[in-house]
Amino acid sequence: MNDDLKLVFAGSMGAGxxxxxxxxxxxxxxxxxxxxxxxxxxxKEQTTVAMDYGEITLAxxxxxxxxxxxxxxxxxxxWPILAAGALGAVILIDNSRPDPLADLALYVEAFxxxxxxxxxxxxxxxxxxxxxxxxxxxxxxxxxxxxVVPVMPAxxxxxxxxxxxxxxxxxxxxATWAFGDDGGDGGLSFSAALGAGS
Amino acid sequence: MNARTMPLELVTAFxxxxxxxxxxxxxxxxxxLATTDGRRVAAVVDNEADPQRxxxxxxSIVALGETIGREVMIGRTQFVAVxxxxxxxxxxxxxxxxxLLVVGTLARHNTNLGILLHETGITATAAAAxxxxxxxxxxxxx
Amino acid sequence: MDITGDTVTYGFHGVAETEAALLGxxxxxxxxxxxxxxxxxxxxxxxxxxxxxxxxxLEGPCVRSVRLVRNPxxxxxxxSLPMPPHITNVLAIFTDVLRSEVHAKGQCQVMKSLVRAxxxxxxxxxxxxxxxxxxxxxxxLYPADRQFSWSGxxxxxxxxxxxxxxxxxxxxxxxxxxxxxQEDRERRxxxxxxxxxxxxxxxxxxxxxxxxxxxxxxxxWPYLTGQGPATATRLATLLRARPHTVSALADAAGVGxxxxxxxxxxxxxxxxxxxxxxxxxxxxxxxxxxxMDAAASRAGRLPGIFGAIRHALGMRx
Numbered sequence: 001m002n003d004d005l006k007l008v009f010a011g012s013m014g015a016g017x018x019x020x021x022x023x024x025x026x027x028x029x030x031x032x033x034x035x036x037x038x039x040x041x042x043x044k045e046q047t048t049v050a051m052d053y054g055e056i057t058l059a060x061x062x063x064x065x066x067x068x069x070x071x072x073x074x075x076x077x078x079w080p081i082l083a084a085g086a087l088g089a090v091i092l093i094d095n096s097r098p099d100p101l102a103d104l105a106l107y108v109e110a111f112x113x114x115x116x117x118x119x120x121x122x123x124x125x126x127x128x129x130x131x132x133x134x135x136x137x138x139x140x141x142x143x144x145x146x147x148v149v150p151v152m153p154a155x156x157x158x159x160x161x162x163x164x165x166x167x168x169x170x171x172x173x174x175a176t177w178a179f180g181d182d183g184g185d186g187g188l189s190f191s192a193a194l195g196a197g198s
Numbered sequence: 199m200n201a202r203t204m205p206l207e208l209v210t211a212f213x214x215x216x217x218x219x220x221x222x223x224x225x226x227x228x229x230x231l232a233t234t235d236g237r238r239v240a241a242v243v244d245n246e247a248d249p250q251r252x253x254x255x256x257x258s259i260v261a262l263g264e265t266i267g268r269e270v271m272i273g274r275t276q277f278v279a280v281x282x283x284x285x286x287x288x289x290x291x292x293x294x295x296x297x298l299l300v301v302g303t304l305a306r307h308n309t310n311l312g313i314l315l316h317e318t319g320i321t322a323t324a325a326a327a328x329x330x331x332x333x334x335x336x337x338x339x340x
Numbered sequence: 341m342d343i344t345g346d347t348v349t350y351g352f353h354g355v356a357e358t359e360a361a362l363l364g365x366x367x368x369x370x371x372x373x374x375x376x377x378x379x380x381x382x383x384x385x386x387x388x389x390x391x392x393x394x395x396x397x398l399e400g401p402c403v404r405s406v407r408l409v410r411n412p413x414x415x416x417x418x419x420s421l422p423m424p425p426h427i428t429n430v431l432a433i434f435t436d437v438l439r440s441e442v443h444a445k446g447q448c449q450v451m452k453s454l455v456r457a458x459x460x461x462x463x464x465x466x467x468x469x470x471x472x473x474x475x476x477x478x479x480x481l482y483p484a485d486r487q488f489s490w491s492g493x494x495x496x497x498x499x500x501x502x503x504x505x506x507x508x509x510x511x512x513x514x515x516x517x518x519x520x521x522q523e524d525r526e527r528r529x530x531x532x533x534x535x536x537x538x539x540x541x542x543x544x545x546x547x548x549x550x551x552x553x554x555x556x557x558x559x560x561w562p563y564l565t566g567q568g569p570a571t572a573t574r575l576a577t578l579l580r581a582r583p584h585t586v587s588a589l590a591d592a593a594g595v596g597x598x599x600x601x602x603x604x605x606x607x608x609x610x611x612x613x614x615x616x617x618x619x620x621x622x623x624x625x626x627x628x629x630x631x632m633d634a635a636a637s638r639a640g641r642l643p644g645i646f647g648a649i650r651h652a653l654g655m656r657x
Contacts, residue, residue, distance in 0.1 A: 005645060005649075024653060030265060030269065031265075032258070032261035032262055032264075032265050033261070034233075034234035034235040034236075034257060034261055034297070035233075035234060035235060035296065035297065035298055036235055037233040037234075037235050037237060037298065038235075038237070047235050049234065049235050049236055049257045049258050049261045050257075050258035050259070050261045050262045050265070051262075056649075056652050056653065057652065058645075058648035058649060058651070058652045059648050059651055059652065060644070060645075060648050062645075062648070064649055064652065070236075070258070072235075072236070072254075074236050074237070074250065074251070074253075074254035075236060075254050075257075075258060077251065077254065077255060077258075078258055087645075118580065118581055134529065135563040136529055136531060136563065138563070139560045139561045139562075139563045139612075140560060142560070142561060143559060143560040143561075148558050148559070148560065148561050148580050149561060149580075150561055150573070150576070150577070150580075151561055151563055152563065152566075163653055163654075163655060166649075166653065166655075167650075167655050168573055168577070170646050170649060170650065170655075171573060171574055171577040172577045172580070172581075173646075174577070174643075174646055175577040175578045175580065175581035175582075176581045178578070178581065178592070179581045179582040
């Protein structure tokens with residue numbers, strides 16, 4: 001394993017991936033934004049088209065690199081590129097979109113190797129304005145997908161909410177590792193699990 | 199601009215320019231016009247490449263190229279070129295008043311890069327004139 | 341330990357041998373006059389612990405700790421025993437504990453039957469029922485819809501208070517009568533109600549239908565972990581990673597067994613977790629795939645990485 005430590009923020013357009021990275025990065029996030037040419041999908045001026053990047057320096061001198069994926073399905077080719085070798089992923093879902101549970105299925109399927117590895121968490125935004133679907137609906141849908149991962153509400157404009165997501169994600173990964181196969185053959189790198197295609 | 203509501207006449211004019219580029223460039227495998235956020239506007243592709251998918255990649259790569267340009271402080275990126283064993287692809291922004299479109303040209307590996315740049319630039323300039331004209335018309339009160 | 345068991349246990353912590361022997365023989369002589377059987381146990385397992393003031397704190401299931409006091413001026417302090425001991429003082433301590441245990445046991449019988457009835461009703465998706473308390477506050481359960489309505493919060497009594505010990509003996513579950521469902525009240529998902537019922541049942545042990553220390557397996561992420569206990573998320577992540585028995589889960593999380601029981605009860609009642617006899621499933625048989633190179637784990641690098649990330653983000657370890 002190289003020294004890169006990577007966390008990925010994925011999820012639907014407008015869910016707050018860039019905001020979440022900005023909330024915790026120690027550098028001004030590097031963004032690849034372009035004019036949003038389809039306001040019917042989400043009404044905002046700019047949209048991420050390649051990735052967002054932020055970083056945090058650890059006491060060990062290593063960098064924790066934070067990558068945000070572009071949300072639209074047409075950028076799906078970027079998702080495995082950015083997720084290769086990631087420690088874990090935060091999937092952000094916007095509950096005000098027309099079909100948030102379909103969004104959930106899309107992103108969880110795309111990151112299924114990480115999900116099966118116990119290394120993703122789902123954060124649901126805008127639940128205050130749009131309480132449906134409920135967290136129960138999310139948990140049930142994940143169970144239908146044969147995936148059990150933490151799901152919790154999050155307002156990523158608040159740094160504490162982002163930290164809370166990361167804390168549970170870290171606990172989640174730690175727990176997996178605590179009971180994982182440490183014998184060598186059981187180890188499986190995410191990049192290998194995900195393969196080259198999307 | 200909303201790519202879905204772009205008038206048919208404008209899309210037809212863009213399509214004409216892309217076909218002209220493809221016809222002018224003997225080594226061309228494919229030519230396309232995409233929005234900077236990765237939507238296909240017009241495309242002529244001779245091989246199996248999926249124009250929708252490639253359009254999204256074009257948007258990402260141009261954005262990455264420009265981000266790298268800013269990061270290393272070499273100013274505004276003019277074009278992005280990818281050279282591979284079987285050919286090359288050149289991506290150039292359409293120099294309109296607003297950064298909304300990118301021209302991509304896929305050519306065989308023996309194509310002269312200078313000619314590729316020149317011809318792609320002509321199409322980018324033509325597309326810019328069309329886009330600016332449409333933007334002017336949309337912003338003028340009727 | 342089952343605190344509702346018939347026998348009350350006592351032990352000594354940091355007490356001189358001669359004093360322990362003196363107290364032990366006095367308690368043995370008193371045994372016939374006490375309202376229930378008494379036996380000595382190691383201090384970390386005992387319900388009543390006699391301790392010296394200077395002894396380090398002791399962790400365990402102790403329900404009454406009694407300080408041995410030699411200063412006559414402090415003899416009136418509650419939960420203290422003047423030394424040398426008098427028969428009446430020792431008798432009062434044991435009688436009080438035994439009575440409270442009998443009361444708790446009675447409450448647990450009510451709690452167990454109530455939770456079982458709730459569970460059966462929800463499983464059967466039965467007809468609407470009312471859960472009525474002495475004070476008139478009531479809940480209407482709609483098991484078929486997995487919903488409930490009630491006269492409490494928002495703004496009033498929180499849901500967590502419904503199953504508190506002082507109310508539990510007055511709670512009854514009855515089929516909804518002629519008054520019919522109160523349709524004007526907002527209906528809510530039944531899971532938070534079941535979750536709190538499960539938490540409240542922790543003082544009485546595991547919910548009665550799962551047997552002794554079964555193997556628990558997570559089926560659905562328990563999204564109500566924010567409602568308690570405080571360590572619920574940690575317990576959930578550990579259980580998600582691998583099936584555990586409750587005692588193994590408590591050990592793995594480094595929390596008291598009562599907290600693990602509370603979490604297990606709540607998750608079982610809501611259906612987030614399923615149970616099986618310990619022999620029915622091999623713990624770890626559904627082991628998730630690790631994500632990073634095994635070499636990294638072998639090198640012991642990961643724990644350091646998690647600590648460093650938490651430190652950098654200002655999180656509590």
